[in-house]
Amino acid sequence: MKVKYFAWVRERIGIAEETVEPPADVRTVNDLIGWLSSRGEAYAYAFEKPKVIRAAIDHAHVKQDAVISGAREVAFFPPMTGG
């Protein structure tokens, strides 16, 4: 699946998007945050306060207990500040 990062999450990780294949036991958005955090310091820094992070699956906002199976694109970002 494709994973996209925005705003300071993107800056901390250092890339805007990547394609990942998480192991089968990574079932939810929360699991994915945990798995990504284990991939290196930059990820751990970006996700150091998981509660602050917002997520979207295929362009729709989701909660962190949302199941990611079948997702084409998961995105992580800070709370929105548009308008």
Added chain:
Amino acid sequence: MSVTATIRIQEADFDVAQEIAALTKGRTDIGAVVSFSGICRGSEDGEPIAALTLEHYPGMAEAEIARHADEALTRWPLQGLTIIHRFGRIAPGENIVLVVTASPHRQAAFEAAEFLMDYLKTNAPFWKREESEKGTSWIEARDHDDAAAARWTKP
């Protein structure tokens, strides 16, 4: 008559008067037009700022705004709706966002415009970064924006 919202996400500036004129041109059924323009301030908490840079999530930004536009069209008797949100670097005094609502009477136009702005601020995937003499920093989301959006939730 079914109403389709005009939604644009663009880097270029827009002309508020022109957008209102486009919505009302040749119409005699519209009784009220409300427009909200969000403009880049030249200072934040007393500190001068050089510019804002807005990042967005292409694809999701359109989808999220369209979803809320549809909801506004369902909840209020609107005759026209335009939403424009800019991204990229925006200097003080320049436009950031525009919501224009048209309806037979003012209350629906006011309420729909407020509803849309409250949701744009909290749900549309845009992020503002501020440039000042101290460098650049991401603007943090504000709790009162969440509270403003929450009041529109149906019981």
